[in-house]
Amino acid sequence: MTRRPSRLLRVLSPALAAGTLLCTAACSDDGGTDGSPVQGVTASQAAGQRQTPSPTATLSTDGARTALITEADIEDDWTQVKDTEAENWHDSLLIGTVDVSDFLTAKAQASDCQRLLDSLFDDDLLGRPSGASELRGFQQGDSRLLYQVASYDRTGLQDSLDWMGTLPEKCDQFTVTDGGQKRTVQVIEISLPKVGDARQGLRVTVQGSADGDDATLTLDVAAVRVGDDAITVTAGGLDGDENDSAQQAVQQGTQRLKDVLAGKSPAPSPN
Numbered sequence: 001m002t003r004r005p006s007r008l009l010r011v012l013s014p015a016l017a018a019g020t021l022l023c024t025a026a027c028s029d030d031g032g033t034d035g036s037p038v039q040g041v042t043a044s045q046a047a048g049q050r051q052t053p054s055p056t057a058t059l060s061t062d063g064a065r066t067a068l069i070t071e072a073d074i075e076d077d078w079t080q081v082k083d084t085e086a087e088n089w090h091d092s093l094l095i096g097t098v099d100v101s102d103f104l105t106a107k108a109q110a111s112d113c114q115r116l117l118d119s120l121f122d123d124d125l126l127g128r129p130s131g132a133s134e135l136r137g138f139q140q141g142d143s144r145l146l147y148q149v150a151s152y153d154r155t156g157l158q159d160s161l162d163w164m165g166t167l168p169e170k171c172d173q174f175t176v177t178d179g180g181q182k183r184t185v186q187v188i189e190i191s192l193p194k195v196g197d198a199r200q201g202l203r204v205t206v207q208g209s210a211d212g213d214d215a216t217l218t219l220d221v222a223a224v225r226v227g228d229d230a231i232t233v234t235a236g237g238l239d240g241d242e243n244d245s246a247q248q249a250v251q252q253g254t255q256r257l258k259d260v261l262a263g264k265s266p267a268p269s270p271n
Helices: 019-028 043-049 061-067 083-087 106-122 154-170 243-261
Strands: 133-140 143-151 173-178 181-189 198-210 213-226 229-237
Touching: 061 133, 061 143, 061 243, 083 133, 106 154, 106 173, 106 181, 143 243, 154 181, 154 198, 154 213, 198 243, 213 243, 229 243
Parallel strands: none
Antiparallel strands: 133 143, 143 229, 173 181, 181 198, 198 213, 213 229
16 A cells, blocks of 8 residues: 555535425425435435434544444454554555546546545545544455544535435546556445435445556445434455445444444444
8 A cells, every 4th residue: 555645636525405305395295105205305315314313412532432343343354453554544546537538527527536536545535524533444354444433514524425426427437547557447336224314335446457467446435424423434455345344334333423422332342
């Protein structure tokens, strides 16, 4: 893994809100419902509105650290690494400039895809936290799992989740160039456990070369909002996808965060 050269430009998040649409739909209903999402509202938002509101307690640094998952939460043969090591994980296959010619609406779509790669490299998929933020890393062979708990501005956090939801269409397949080498990137949506107030999952596959050999990097990326806080999971590597572990991290981690926000001690991790 190598550190990417500093970038001079950063792309900031857009904004979206859907409370009025949900209210309008509820008021116009005769009392029954067909279960379909309201037009103009993302599935994650609709699912979040139907759930019990999350606790509103402010997440402290100690609370964020308590909410982090452990090796037992993701089973298999994962080994926790030192925090300083996890903080410096950066995959060189994510470095590169998106080829604008791959897109019909070049500037807008290319910008979103570039932002995706940059944020995966910098571990700030949901933007810069506004409050407490803690992370923990695990390693298994050539695979890695990075888990983060952090507080954000509510509007910006939901905007980032909605943005993630647009990427499978905007960035379904594109080309990245780095030092004369080209890599092919594919982005698809993955399902996540129905936890938290809103959630979004992606699988990002990068095909290129590493140390002169053909290589494929597969990352399962998940984000779950709980009130103003969120967990983020990035799991995978050159060994292939780590979907099962990502799903477990989402399931167990969301509950740990909810427990902490409710002033409870997280339940013991499963064996």
